[in-house]
Structure formats: C-alpha cells, structure tokens
Amino acid sequence: MKMIVAIIKPFKLEEVREALADIGVAGMTVCEAKGFGRQKGQTEIYRGAEYAVNMLPKVRLEIVASDDIAPKIVETIREAANTGSIGDGKIFVLEVGGVTRIRTGETGELAI
Numbered sequence: 043m044k045m046i047v048a049i050i051k052p053f054k055l056e057e058v059r060e061a062l063a064d065i066g067v068a069g070m071t072v073c074e075a076k077g078f079g080r081q082k083g084q085t086e087i088y089r090g091a092e093y094a095v096n097m098l099p100k101v102r103l104e105i106v107a108s109d110d111i112a113p114k115i116v117e118t119i120r121e122a123a124n125t126g127s128i129g130d131g132k133i134f135v136l137e138v139g140g141v142t143r144i145r146t147g148e149t150g151e152l153a154i
Contacts, residue, residue, distance in 0.1 A: 043138040044112040048103040050123040050131040055101050061122035071104040106138055108151050
C-alpha cells in the first residue's frame with residue numbers, strides 16, 4: 043500500500059477531487075497548510091504599508107491506495123493540479139506498513 047501526499051494550490055482542490063472521483067478514489071483527507079518554496083513568498087500592501095508574505099496558503103491531500111492504482115492517482119493529481127506556474131506543489135509517495143479500519147477492525151487493503 044502507498045500513501046500519496048500532495049501539496050497543491052487551494053483553488054485547484056475541487057478540480058483534483060473531481061478528477062480523483064472519476065478514477066474511483068473513494069476518500070481522502072484534506073488539510074489546510076502553509077508553506078514556501080521557489081516562489082519565495084510575495085509582497086502585499088496592507089493599509090499603505092508593504093510587507094512580505096513568506097508562507098503561502100496550500101492544501102495537503104492524503105490518500106492511501108493499493109500499489110496498483112497509486113501511479114494512476116499520482117498522474118491524475120499532477121494533471122488536475124497543474125497550472126504551469128511556479129508553486130503548483132509536490133506529490134510524495136510513501137510506503138504504508140499497515141492500516142486498520144476503526145469501526146470494523148478490518149486490516150490491510152480491506153480497510154482502505
């Protein structure tokens with residue numbers, strides 16, 4: 043099993059969710075996040091004063107999937123979240139040692 047962690051721009055969340063639903067992804071965890079990378083933040087003006095915004099808003103998606111569908115999920119996220127500009131995000135793929143569904147006690151791929 044794999045855990046796919048994607049950091050994307052917030053306005054792309056709905057498009058990514060719909061694309062994942064189209065390939066049969068039944069669930070994911072979504073968290074608000076902040077971060078910076080190559081875009082180095084941006085400059086904002088508030089009440090006439092200029093200040094730097096170093097941490098930009100992002101969205102973090104977490105999906106646990108079987109090994110066979112994980113590459114398709116990664117490619118789907120990459121296509122749906124891509125704007126072609128800096129700051130589109132990153133996708134991480136991690137090994138999952140085990141999973142247990144709390145309600146039923148099912149383990150392994152049955153619990154996904």
